[in-house]
Amino acid sequence: MKVIRDAIHGDIVLDEFALRIVDTPEFQRLRRITQLGLAYLAYPSARHTRFEHSLGTFWLAKKIAENNRDTVEGAVAYAALLHDLGHYPFSHTLEALYGSHEENTRRALKEGEIRDVIGERYSLKEFLSLLKHPIVSGDIDADRMDYLVRDAYYTGVAYGLVDLDRLIRNLRYDGEKLIIGQKGIMAAQSLLLARSMMYPTVYQHHVSRIASAMLIKAVELERIREKEVATMDEVDLIARLRGSERDEVRELVKAIDDRRLYKRIVYTNEEFKNVEELKKALEDEFNHLAILDYPPKPKFEEKNAFVEGGQRLSNVSPLVRSLVELKDTHWRWGVYAREDVREEVRQFVMDFLG
Incomplete structure (x- = not known):
């Protein structure tokens, strides 16, 4: 013991x-x-x-x-x-x-x-x-x-x-x-x-979302196989990215290390249908300098918990019902860009969205 x-x-x-x-x-x-x-x-x-x-x-x-x-x-x-x-x-x-x-x-x-x-x-x-x-x-x-x-x-x-x-x-x-x-x-x-x-x-939190999107892009560009990343810890991964042969990967991880993060170009809770099309368009035009981040919406499974008597928690609690109804109000998706190209990306996204 x-x-x-x-x-x-x-x-x-x-x-x-x-x-x-x-x-x-x-x-x-x-x-x-x-x-x-x-x-x-x-x-x-x-x-x-x-x-x-x-x-x-x-x-x-x-x-x-x-x-x-x-x-x-x-x-x-x-x-x-x-x-x-x-x-x-x-x-x-x-x-x-x-x-x-x-x-x-x-x-x-x-x-x-x-x-x-x-x-x-x-x-x-x-x-x-x-x-x-x-x-x-x-x-x-x-x-x-x-x-x-x-x-x-x-x-x-x-x-x-x-x-x-x-x-x-x-x-x-x-x-x-x-x-x-x-x-x-x-x-x-x-x-x-x-x-x-x-x-x-x-x-x-938008800082966490932006940094995470940059890390995902760096790992994606580095093309690390799933079997390899599955056994890595964070020391392994960051060392791999810092020593990458690709300039853009090293640039992204250094920006995270130095907390020089991309800036928000779009940050909204309005749903958007053409996610993959916008993502590809940004990649084709700006490569790693602009990133689309479209997270899944929260589920709040706790509302489904059973309460003594056979009902769900959301059925017996007006507070829980209200929280569930409000759960999407804080959800956001965004487009982030390196500071020196933010205006170009802003104009590009505005043109894309029409």
């Missing part, structure tokens, strides 16, 4: 099996994967990693499981510990190029030392199925309980106050889904409220 002191949850206790998982090279790699990618360019203290988030998710999942001993198998907490194993460098940033980290997590669990450790207790098939368990990946799960509170703490914003203990005490697993008890509704509401506030202020 080992006790780890965590800034969010206090003492996190790892049993011998959890400790063996944590000590594998695959899990230790998460120390070098930042939780919020390039958000530290806007929030300098946001340097926390997937490593401590995974420990926190494990701890919360274990608490939920202990409160539901009759219906939850113990392996769920270990699945929660490993739910982010496959994250690419800078977390979600590179999923725009390589797809979901979840599939890479499944691949990572099938290879290397981590597979041997898991195999001592569980079949790989059994363990992989638990990655989709509602406690690990559901409408109200241990993952988002940890990251919302943790991200708020490390960015310093005042939106992560959630009564996790009360919420956990009032979560019941019926064998198929997690159900929020009546006494846990307020805590569940605060979780969704925290996410709705974190979305525009942190997760979609």
